[in-house]
Amino acid sequence: MQSFNAHYFDGKKSIPKSVTLELHDNFVRVLELDISYGFKDIEIRAKLKNTPQTVSFPDGSYCELDAADFFCLKNDKFILKIESKIRYALISFAVLALFVAFSLTYGAEMLANALSPQIPQSAVEKISAQTLEFLDKNYMSQSKLDNKTQDFIKRRFDKFLNKNADFTLHFRESELFGANAFALPNGDIILLDDLVKLEENREFNGIMGVLAHESGHIVHMHGLKSLVKTSISSAIIGYLSGDFSGFTTALATTAVDAKYSRDYENEADLYAMEMMKNSNIPTKYMADLFDAIVKKYEEKTKISEYSILSSHPAMKERIKKFREDENSQGINP
Numbered sequence: 001m002q003s004f005n006a007h008y009f010d011g012k013k014s015i016p017k018s019v020t021l022e023l024h025d026n027f028v029r030v031l032e033l034d035i036s037y038g039f040k041d042i043e044i045r046a047k048l049k050n051t052p053q054t055v056s057f058p059d060g061s062y063c064e065l066d067a068a069d070f071f072c073l074k075n076d077k078f079i080l081k082i083e084s085k086i087r088y089a090l091i092s093f094a095v096l097a098l099f100v101a102f103s104l105t106y107g108a109e110m111l112a113n114a115l116s117p118q119i120p121q122s123a124v125e126k127i128s129a130q131t132l133e134f135l136d137k138n139y140m141s142q143s144k145l146d147n148k149t150q151d152f153i154k155r156r157f158d159k160f161l162n163k164n165a166d167f168t169l170h171f172r173e174s175e176l177f178g179a180n181a182f183a184l185p186n187g188d189i190i191l192l193d194d195l196v197k198l199e200e201n202r203e204f205n206g207i208m209g210v211l212a213h214e215s216g217h218i219v220h221m222h223g224l225k226s227l228v229k230t231s232i233s234s235a236i237i238g239y240l241s242g243d244f245s246g247f248t249t250a251l252a253t254t255a256v257d258a259k260y261s262r263d264y265e266n267e268a269d270l271y272a273m274e275m276m277k278n279s280n281i282p283t284k285y286m287a288d289l290f291d292a293i294v295k296k297y298e299e300k301t302k303i304s305e306y307s308i309l310s311s312h313p314a315m316k317e318r319i320k321k322f323r324e325d326e327n328s329q330g331i332n333p
């Protein structure tokens, strides 16, 4: 049973009497006067919000209640309950929508940045090894480049770019991925034959640029961050839709596709430019190699879904960037 403080007016005198109004299942009782009125006989008149509300009784007497108390009265309770439920539902929905939007954008980025460095090295190794194994089994084969070329590229890479970091270069061939290169979070960099074949510079300076770019992805942990972000999105989408199938496939796709965000690509490009500058490799060679890739793929009618062009959009912009860099012609040409 609920009770409220009210002012009772007998309908004759305008002097109020402080009373307690008890709310029972189907009647109200004015405690001090010991009078009860059935619910069906009382009239509840809603007034302006936040002003005292009136409950009129059949004998001409009435009570004034605080607005908050009044709204608890049973007759109105039902409607108010519904209204507040709708309001709460709307608020909850808005909060949920904001949370989802946040989690998929800034929240995901923040979480990815915070979580990626915490992933144990053993897990990083395992994810990377399994990905390479998966790719080798399904889409790649051993490189057909001669040993001399492989050794030359490896030595050059070790000398210029691999001084302070632990990267491992793997040569492979893949019809599906075409002229491409990609990095795995543990430091493995996979260089595909078709890309090497497009290089016209005998020192493989363009390839060094690409390898530097891939090193940038590893150093900045773009692979792991993308993986964390994809996992969050997939988990949320799975939770909301009840369909978790995207969760498992997304993990594989992120690693294989290497479709990083534009920000990650820019970051890796900046890293490559810095590395090339430090090693005195003119960035124009990177632009030359990109030009050759564009030309090669323009000749074909269909561009592979996994080519470097689709995993690295805005290629023309990137060519311009590398061609116009201050180190485009090298520091000591």
Ligand SMILES: [Zn+2]
Binding pocket: 213, 217, 260, 265, 268, 312
């Ligand atoms: Zn990239």
